[in-house]
Amino acid sequence: MVNAPTVLVIGGGSTGCGIARDLAMRGFDITLVEKGNLTNGTTGRMHGLLHSGGRYAVADQASAKECIAENRILRDIASHCVEMTGGLFVQRPEDSGEYFRNKLQGCRECDIPTTVLSAAETRAKEPALAEDVERSIAVPDGAIDPFRLCVANALSAQRHGARIETHAEVTDVLVEDDTVVGCNVRHHTGPGKRTHRAPGTTEEIRADYVVNATGAWAGQIGELAGVDIEVRPSKGAMVIMNVRQVDTVINRCRPKGDADIIVPHETTAILGTTDKEVDDPEGYPEEQWEVDLMIDELSELIPVLRESRSIRSFWGVRPLYEPPGTGTADPTDITRDFFLLDHEERDGLAGMTSIVGGKFTTYRLMAERISNHVCEQFGSKADCRTAEEPLPGSEDFEVLRDHMEAFGLRSPIGRRSTQRLGSRAEEVLTTDGPNPVLCECEAVTRAEIQDAIDQSGTDLNAVRIRTRASMGNCQGGLCCHRMANELHPEHEEPTVRTALDELYQERWKGQRHALWGEQLSQAMLNHVLHGTTMNRDHDPARQETLDFDAFDTGIERTRASDGD
Amino acid sequence: MAISDDVIVIGGGLAGSMSALSAAKAGASVRLISHKESTLRHASGLIDVLGYPTEGDQPVVNPFDALDELPDEHPYTVVGESGIREGLALFDEITGDLYAGTHTDRNALVPTQQGTVKPTARYPRSMAAGIGNDRETLLVGFESLPDFDAPLAADHLEAVNVPFASRGVTVPFPADLRVDAKYTRFATALEREETTAALAETVESHLDGAERVAFPALLGRDNDGSVRSSLESHLGVSVFELPGGPPSLPGLRLVDRLSEALDAAGVHRSTGVPVVGRETAGDRVSSVLVDRGNHTPHPYHASEFVLATGGLVGKGIDSDRNGVHEPIFDCHVPHPKDRYDWFCGDAFGDHPFARFGVVSDGELRPVDAQGTVEHENLRAAGSVLGGANIAAEKSGSGISLATGALAGRLAAEAI
Ligand SMILES: Cc1cc2nc3c(=O)[nH]c(=O)nc-3n(C[C@H](O)[C@H](O)[C@H](O)COP(=O)(O)OP(=O)(O)OC[C@H]3O[C@@H](n4cnc5c(N)ncnc54)[C@H](O)[C@@H]3O)c2cc1C
Ligand SMILES: Cc1cc2nc3c(=O)[nH]c(=O)nc-3n(C[C@H](O)[C@H](O)[C@H](O)COP(=O)(O)OP(=O)(O)OC[C@H]3O[C@@H](n4cnc5c(N)ncnc54)[C@H](O)[C@@H]3O)c2cc1C
Numbered sequence: 001m002v003n004a005p006t007v008l009v010i011g012g013g014s015t016g017c018g019i020a021r022d023l024a025m026r027g028f029d030i031t032l033v034e035k036g037n038l039t040n041g042t043t044g045r046m047h048g049l050l051h052s053g054g055r056y057a058v059a060d061q062a063s064a065k066e067c068i069a070e071n072r073i074l075r076d077i078a079s080h081c082v083e084m085t086g087g088l089f090v091q092r093p094e095d096s097g098e099y100f101r102n103k104l105q106g107c108r109e110c111d112i113p114t115t116v117l118s119a120a121e122t123r124a125k126e127p128a129l130a131e132d133v134e135r136s137i138a139v140p141d142g143a144i145d146p147f148r149l150c151v152a153n154a155l156s157a158q159r160h161g162a163r164i165e166t167h168a169e170v171t172d173v174l175v176e177d178d179t180v181v182g183c184n185v186r187h188h189t190g191p192g193k194r195t196h197r198a199p200g201t202t203e204e205i206r207a208d209y210v211v212n213a214t215g216a217w218a219g220q221i222g223e224l225a226g227v228d229i230e231v232r233p234s235k236g237a238m239v240i241m242n243v244r245q246v247d248t249v250i251n252r253c254r255p256k257g258d259a260d261i262i263v264p265h266e267t268t269a270i271l272g273t274t275d276k277e278v279d280d281p282e283g284y285p286e287e288q289w290e291v292d293l294m295i296d297e298l299s300e301l302i303p304v305l306r307e308s309r310s311i312r313s314f315w316g317v318r319p320l321y322e323p324p325g326t327g328t329a330d331p332t333d334i335t336r337d338f339f340l341l342d343h344e345e346r347d348g349l350a351g352m353t354s355i356v357g358g359k360f361t362t363y364r365l366m367a368e369r370i371s372n373h374v375c376e377q378f379g380s381k382a383d384c385r386t387a388e389e390p391l392p393g394s395e396d397f398e399v400l401r402d403h404m405e406a407f408g409l410r411s412p413i414g415r416r417s418t419q420r421l422g423s424r425a426e427e428v429l430t431t432d433g434p435n436p437v438l439c440e441c442e443a444v445t446r447a448e449i450q451d452a453i454d455q456s457g458t459d460l461n462a463v464r465i466r467t468r469a470s471m472g473n474c475q476g477g478l479c480c481h482r483m484a485n486e487l488h489p490e491h492e493e494p495t496v497r498t499a500l501d502e503l504y505q506e507r508w509k510g511q512r513h514a515l516w517g518e519q520l521s522q523a524m525l526n527h528v529l530h531g532t533t534m535n536r537d538h539d540p541a542r543q544e545t546l547d548f549d550a551f552d553t554g555i556e557r558t559r560a561s562d563g564d
Numbered sequence: 565m566a567i568s569d570d571v572i573v574i575g576g577g578l579a580g581s582m583s584a585l586s587a588a589k590a591g592a593s594v595r596l597i598s599h600k601e602s603t604l605r606h607a608s609g610l611i612d613v614l615g616y617p618t619e620g621d622q623p624v625v626n627p628f629d630a631l632d633e634l635p636d637e638h639p640y641t642v643v644g645e646s647g648i649r650e651g652l653a654l655f656d657e658i659t660g661d662l663y664a665g666t667h668t669d670r671n672a673l674v675p676t677q678q679g680t681v682k683p684t685a686r687y688p689r690s691m692a693a694g695i696g697n698d699r700e701t702l703l704v705g706f707e708s709l710p711d712f713d714a715p716l717a718a719d720h721l722e723a724v725n726v727p728f729a730s731r732g733v734t735v736p737f738p739a740d741l742r743v744d745a746k747y748t749r750f751a752t753a754l755e756r757e758e759t760t761a762a763l764a765e766t767v768e769s770h771l772d773g774a775e776r777v778a779f780p781a782l783l784g785r786d787n788d789g790s791v792r793s794s795l796e797s798h799l800g801v802s803v804f805e806l807p808g809g810p811p812s813l814p815g816l817r818l819v820d821r822l823s824e825a826l827d828a829a830g831v832h833r834s835t836g837v838p839v840v841g842r843e844t845a846g847d848r849v850s851s852v853l854v855d856r857g858n859h860t861p862h863p864y865h866a867s868e869f870v871l872a873t874g875g876l877v878g879k880g881i882d883s884d885r886n887g888v889h890e891p892i893f894d895c896h897v898p899h900p901k902d903r904y905d906w907f908c909g910d911a912f913g914d915h916p917f918a919r920f921g922v923v924s925d926g927e928l929r930p931v932d933a934q935g936t937v938e939h940e941n942l943r944a945a946g947s948v949l950g951g952a953n954i955a956a957e958k959s960g961s962g963i964s965l966a967t968g969a970l971a972g973r974l975a976a977e978a979i
Contacts, residue, residue, distance in 0.1 A: 288902070292885065434743045436709070436743040489715055489716070493716055496716060515917070516883045517882070521879065524918065527915065527955045528607075530955075531956060532955050533608040533610075535681070538682075538956075540680060541680065541724045542621075548673060551623075552670045553695075554696030554697055555667060557696055557697060
């Protein structure tokens with residue numbers, strides 16, 4: 001396209017990143033702005049289930065059908081982000097047999113492949129399940145890494161010419177003659193990669209069209225533009241265990257309820273979830289009862305959970321949406337479907353559409369729909385290619401897996417690295433110097449950290465989500481500072497210090513909800529290591545100059561002044 | 565055959581070792597029962613007494629001048645200045661030339677691998693050349709050891725305004741080790757003369773007028789003194805280690821020294837076995853039950869007992885979703901009912917969990933919630949005692965050796 005139309009996408013979650021990729025591939029000139037790092041919102045705080053559609057097969061068949069179709073596509077285009085664990089809907093003695101039959105019937109109606117397993121077969125597949133489980137339905141659920149997926153979408157968009165700006169917050173939506181013409185954006189540390197301690201700047205970004213993909217925050221952008229968007233944010237809690245107690249996604253086979261699913265992820269298993277409406281997508285309480293509920297309820301399915309070690313808990317807010325006037329009382333009854341709100345049709349405000357609701361699993365479909373809509377505005381006939389074209393890292397991933405020891409890494413480390421990096425492994429892991437493991441828990445090497453730093457500057461939380469470093473048992477106690485060390489000498493010492501402090505505080509936040517038993521002991525160890533050994537809590541670099549002469553002046557000088 | 569001693573010490577960390585040595589010195593027959601490796605494995609090897617006051621960021625110059633401000637339940641308030649001095653004296657006697665700092669009451673400001681300085685009372689001899697003078701310093705790190713970034717640490721020291729100029733350089737490790745080799749293997753490799761010589765040669769080209777050279781604390785597993793002097797004679801300048809970890813070589817060297825002292829003092833040792841319970845007679849403990857891997861735990865009898873099982877890290881204090889407890893004697897451990905009150909929001913805040921531990925009377929005997937002594941013949945020492953935030957105060961090892969020495973002596977005297 002000559003003079004391609006410019007589109008500003010707001011929001012760097014799965015939806016925004018998916019839209020940026022789709023439109024960039026269709027030749028639009030894309031800028032994506034995200035106020036935090038990529039996946040800062042709900043996408044970075046979700047369960048990571050690649051839905052087979054089974055969960056919706058009884059109550060919401062339209063969603064179920066979308067899920068299974070997208071599930072098949074993502075296995076194809078994002079193989080390095082997906083682990084096809086398979087899933088089970090497990091019936092306990094107290095669960096209804098009728099619901100089990102409805103679930104099976106529903107799956108069949110939605111074209112979701114199923115196999116019914118007897119009690120013995122179920123426990124043979126997942127020995128940690130309670131002895132009294134009755135039977136189960138096997139479905140193609142999987143685990144998906146939202147971080148890797150968003151980064152891959154953003155990278156693909158960039159390769160198609162998009163500008164991706166993280167730490168860039170929309171502070172105003174510019175409206176002229178009932179038309180949105182762009183936004184004011186505040187760059188927290190200036191445009192480009194984040195650099196701690198760099199001063200902030202503001203920028204006016206003009207665009208031919210604006211897409212609001214801010215999920216649970218969509219109402220706030222609506223307010224800036226003067227339109228009402230009725231998102232009903234609903235929070236959910238998740239608890240991360242230190243080991244992977246199950247290798248299959250385990251769902252409790254009963255009508256909707258809290259705390260009824262476990263998803264295995266890399267070295268961990270994640271318990272979920274709750275569903276409670278909140279007013280503010282950022283300022284909601286993270287409550288103890290939610291954590292306790294998760295462990296107590298899910299122990300009925302997997303008894304070892306009661307004695308197991310959890311390493312942190314986190315919360316996300318669903319960007320649920322209801323068309324005005326629906327008035328559903330219970331958030332669990334609000335549809336999981338997505339909605340495209342063309343503000344011109346709806347509110348008489350041209351130049352902007354919002355996309356709300358939906359699921360992570362259907363992000364690509366959502367992006368396709370809204371991109372089609374944008375194309376219509378500009379009379380573009382470009383076709384969507386995101387269902388066929390693999391995401392960066394996913395090409396030839398199968399071939400690569402066979403070469404996992406190629407980089408001189410011990411095989412478990414090599415395997416984990418190539419799984420994370422997919423087809424980018426060779427490019428990333430080929431280095432001149434030694435390539436030590438920086439994060440032992442997640443087997444992340446220096447080369448991978450350096451690659452992530454190249455992509456995200458001094459933002460160590462972005463490095464963390466790209467690599468998983470600091471996300472294991474020690475929660476960064478043993479590796480946060482190693483990660484920070486890698487910023488030097490490209491970045492100066494005070495910047496490195498600030499970046500380290502920020503990562504350390506972030507790692508602390510989620511651990512607080514898992515502070516008992518082993519994890520409390522770990523927290524104490526981390527506290528003493530960073531406080532006592534490193535003196536980071538009283539770092540004298542932050543204080544006025546010390547009077548060194550008032551302290552011990554050393555053996556030699558003391559002896560000398562004693563006159564011997 | 566029944567096992568019986570005058571004094572049983574449970575837990576073989578710094579506190580337990582000091583207790584056992586002090587009880588043996590006072591003439592008792594002593595058994596030390598220890599399950600796993602002590603916290604010293606993780607620790608820097610520095611012996612802090614008191615580095616920071618309860619409030620404020622200015623380090624304490626003389627710990628003995630700051631004791632008055634500590635709260636009543638603090639272990640130092642219980643043992644008093646004389647208790648701390650007694651502990652230090654015993655520690656100095658045991659460690660001899662392995663440690664320095666005995667020449668003054670004042671804290672030393674020790675440069676760390678992080679590039680901070682931290683106040684401490686006793687430091688390994690291997691760190692002594694880093695204290696208190698203004699000679700230009702070259703920091704040397706190794707490419708394959710990511711914990712320590714020498715140029716970054718040098719810049720950090722600059723930001724601290726230390727009274728000496730410093731530069732950092734990163735060099736290849738002088739021996740061919742896998743990048744994932746154990747830390748201790750790096751240390752052992754440096755004990756070979758040809759490795760030290762090769763290292764010296766590399767470092768020499770970076771000296772450029774520096775009068776001291778600092779390395780991360782892995783200059784030798786056992787023979788740190790000879791590794792250092794070999795480097796010093798090659799380079800013609802003094803050499804010292806920077807504390808860091810884990811794992812920590814100075815901590816391991818201290819473990820070895822304590823172990824030699826325990827053997828020399830004739831302390832009986834049962835290692836690798838946990839104490840899982842106790843038997844009582846009236847208000848006294850009659851035996852502790854040791855799990856030796858058989859069906860039933862075995863009773864070990866003594867007249868006096870010292871509990872030195874460590875804090876949350878050593879597992880002398882344990883917790884679950886509902887509460888915090890001391891697992892062997894079920895001694896009272898004060899803690900907020902709601903587990904969300906165990907911590908604060910700031911990672912470096914004054915966390916209540918950092919103070920979890922048993923409460924004692926003036927003779928270090930654990931007391932219950934009403935302040936009544938739990939058992940007449942049970943004393944506690946080290947991190948199992950609550951009331952101190954060792955991370956913020958920098959007081960961990962000092963508390964362990966002061967309470968350890970005192971608990972051991974009192975136990976021996978009570979027989
Ligand atoms: C507890 C929970 C579990 C879930 N589990 C699953 C699951 O297992 N499988 C599944 O398929 N789906 C799941 N979902 C749903 C899924 O997570 C979401 O539907 C999806 O991630 C939404 O993505 P998004 O991009 O629309 O929104 P977000 O990821 O929230 O993206 C919006 C972005 O906009 C940014 N933003 C906000 N305001 C501004 C501004 N002013 N300027 C710039 N940027 C701004 C935010 O920082 C945010 O990053 C779950 C949801 C929750 C809450
Ligand atoms: C990372 C780190 C860095 C530190 N840095 C410093 C520093 O720079 N300066 C400083 O002064 N202090 C430092 N400390 C603190 C200091 O090391 C500790 O306070 C001190 O070593 C605690 O000694 P302890 O003997 O009380 O406990 P521990 O060393 O924890 O020993 C307890 C022992 O009891 C055993 N045990 C537990 N339960 C049982 C049972 N049921 N049966 C038998 N045995 C049992 C354990 O296995 C262990 O061997 C640091 C600590 C850590 C963790």
